[in-house]
Amino acid sequence: MPDAKYEFDDTRSAIGANELDAQERKEMLDRFKSAGGQVLREKSIAEKAEDARRAAEAKSGGPSGRPVGGGGGGPVAENKLPSQLRREREREESEKAQRARQEYEKALKKLSGPGARFVIRLRCFLAGVAPFSGKHIKPQFVQFLNLELKQALIEFNLICNDLFLQRPSIGKKIMHGLDAKNPLLMETLEYAHHLYNSEYFNAFATAAQNNTSVPVETVSASLKSIYRTLYILYPFQETFKKAMGFALDIFTPEAQQAKLSQESLQGMIIKQKRFHTNAKAVFQTAFPKLFHLICLADGIDYPPFSPLLEKAIQVTQSDKLGQRKKGDGSTLESNAAEGAVREGTEAAEAATEEKKEEEKKGGIYDTKEYQYGYSLMKVRNPPQLVERYDKSKRMLEKVAINDRILLSYLYFMEFDYEYSFVLTTNKIQINVDYSGGVKSDYKKQMADLYNESRAIIKAYEKYEEMLQEYKAARDRKSTNYIEKSKLEEKAKGRADMEGRNTRGLIRTFMDNVAKSMAFLISDMKNAKQIVGNMEDLMKFDSDFEKSKRLNGKPIKQCIMDAYCFAVAFKERLANGDLFPLTPMTDEEMTESFGSTFGSSTPAPADSTEI
Numbered sequence: 001m002p003d004a005k006y007e008f009d010d011t012r013s014a015i016g017a018n019e020l021d022a023q024e025r026k027e028m029l030d031r032f033k034s035a036g037g038q039v040l041r042e043k044s045i046a047e048k049a050e051d052a053r054r055a056a057e058a059k060s061g062g063p064s065g066r067p068v069g070g071g072g073g074g075p076v077a078e079n080k081l082p083s084q085l086r087r088e089r090e091r092e093e094s095e096k097a098q099r100a101r102q103e104y105e106k107a108l109k110k111l112s113g114p115g116a117r118f119v120i121r122l123r124c125f126l127a128g129v130a131p132f133s134g135k136h137i138k139p140q141f142v143q144f145l146n147l148e149l150k151q152a153l154i155e156f157n158l159i160c161n162d163l164f165l166q167r168p169s170i171g172k173k174i175m176h177g178l179d180a181k182n183p184l185l186m187e188t189l190e191y192a193h194h195l196y197n198s199e200y201f202n203a204f205a206t207a208a209q210n211n212t213s214v215p216v217e218t219v220s221a222s223l224k225s226i227y228r229t230l231y232i233l234y235p236f237q238e239t240f241k242k243a244m245g246f247a248l249d250i251f252t253p254e255a256q257q258a259k260l261s262q263e264s265l266q267g268m269i270i271k272q273k274r275f276h277t278n279a280k281a282v283f284q285t286a287f288p289k290l291f292h293l294i295c296l297a298d299g300i301d302y303p304p305f306s307p308l309l310e311k312a313i314q315v316t317q318s319d320k321l322g323q324r325k326k327g328d329g330s331t332l333e334s335n336a337a338e339g340a341v342r343e344g345t346e347a348a349e350a351a352t353e354e355k356k357e358e359e360k361k362g363g364i365y366d367t368k369e370y371q372y373g374y375s376l377m378k379v380r381n382p383p384q385l386v387e388r389y390d391k392s393k394r395m396l397e398k399v400a401i402n403d404r405i406l407l408s409y410l411y412f413m414e415f416d417y418e419y420s421f422v423l424t425t426n427k428i429q430i431n432v433d434y435s436g437g438v439k440s441d442y443k444k445q446m447a448d449l450y451n452e453s454r455a456i457i458k459a460y461e462k463y464e465e466m467l468q469e470y471k472a473a474r475d476r477k478s479t480n481y482i483e484k485s486k487l488e489e490k491a492k493g494r495a496d497m498e499g500r501n502t503r504g505l506i507r508t509f510m511d512n513v514a515k516s517m518a519f520l521i522s523d524m525k526n527a528k529q530i531v532g533n534m535e536d537l538m539k540f541d542s543d544f545e546k547s548k549r550l551n552g553k554p555i556k557q558c559i560m561d562a563y564c565f566a567v568a569f570k571e572r573l574a575n576g577d578l579f580p581l582t583p584m585t586d587e588e589m590t591e592s593f594g595s596t597f598g599s600s601t602p603a604p605a606d607s608t609e610i
Helices: 009-015 022-034 042-060 082-111 114-127 139-165 168-181 183-193 198-210 216-257 262-298 307-312 331-349 351-359 368-377 382-389 404-418 442-452 454-475 481-525 555-574 586-593
Strands: none
Touching: 082 307, 114 262, 114 481, 139 168, 139 183, 139 198, 139 216, 139 262, 139 481, 168 183, 168 216, 183 216, 198 216, 216 262, 262 307, 368 555, 382 404, 404 454, 404 481, 404 555, 442 454, 442 481, 454 481, 481 555
């Protein structure tokens, strides 16, 4: 219903009466009266309206609102003053707002009552993110947030960089192709490119390093920020996956036509497989568990995807996807356009520079060091490694061959036997460095590094032990479902924690080895002051050590091989096929090793990577 006005409201507005002060209004009223004007009252308006109604009744031959000669006493429409209509409308709006507020408070009270809080605690316990009796996040989920989830969001950013920004000419074709199909495809990729924000994860870094729990209240803002970014993309996750598939379908033939190196293409294939793993970790693991924690932090059992939840995480209608139209620009498009100009200029200036840039596209996977190190790791397949290093002959009874922690440990044992002697042997002459007046004993530093690596063996043994406990808890028969679930969840959490600890120790060790060997290689190429006998041959004395692959090889090759193995190993642990905690699928086993070796899903297969 349009707003009711007095007859003279337009006149008021035209003469600016609302902007006059009291004295000016009085003077204007006196001038109107002296000119013959009269002051109208609401009563006189009502009388005129009544006279008009009666005249209409007389003309129609009966009361308005009912037919002439009709029986019964139907209600007659009542004429009301504009001020009455306004007051009634305001009263109705006030009552409506009050009813809505009462209903909201009633619903909120129900959602935050004792029953609701019990349900929240139970869900958090069953999801493995918080204990039933406390309001703090479990260490294993803190590790998941700080490592797996953060890594997944970073890799979303990196694969979009590869598709759109590193080769701008290809990126432009991808954008036009997606836009022609559906603007939402491009919108989801652009949004995913900006998902990662390091500030959201800073609150978990210290606790993750110390493997401790975190009070929910202290990280509530960070949890909501992370959940908010995922909440916006979650309804479009299938569109996001389709968009990535379409983009890769365009990228592959264009990259081949542009003669990108096979290493670059292989690197993109690896990232593509990682994309599906990351999408699962983000939408199937992180998203529902973060929802439980937000409910726990606020003490409210929010209905999923409700306006109440959106208000809590500050999502507005303008934040949601689906607003991009065909032909709209994007940050990726503008960056790609700038890159295309730069790319064309560089090509015109020097073709050789373009070639060098192409060689860098694949990152670490294109380097000779990584390729050579990867070939060293493939000298023996997993069953051969088990046969060589399984002293108990029961390793595969405890852990399946496709368990990534087992595979990582086997490769560590391979390095320990074949290459770790470069850290401890006296046959390599490592001179003390006195540069800058500071004594640096690199031989002692490398020996200490080797000694620290012994903790890896103990960590893996602990992982095997916890895995056996989890199997026992899982297979234990009990009529008390809650008690069984509680014991099983605790055992699984301990096994996952020990697996993560083992992988972290191996990764740190290999990273330090790579840094130490890189320093020695730099010295051998330049100053030649630290390694005193790099041209000598490495000859082992005992019959046991003579079977080492590097026996009889130059010392400089021994250092280089150890470096390349470490580079490839740490990269596979950080971003490659050995990164997740979940077991390898048959497809992944075939791709990495050429066979499944009769692998079967191990005990922690139902682990949600936390």
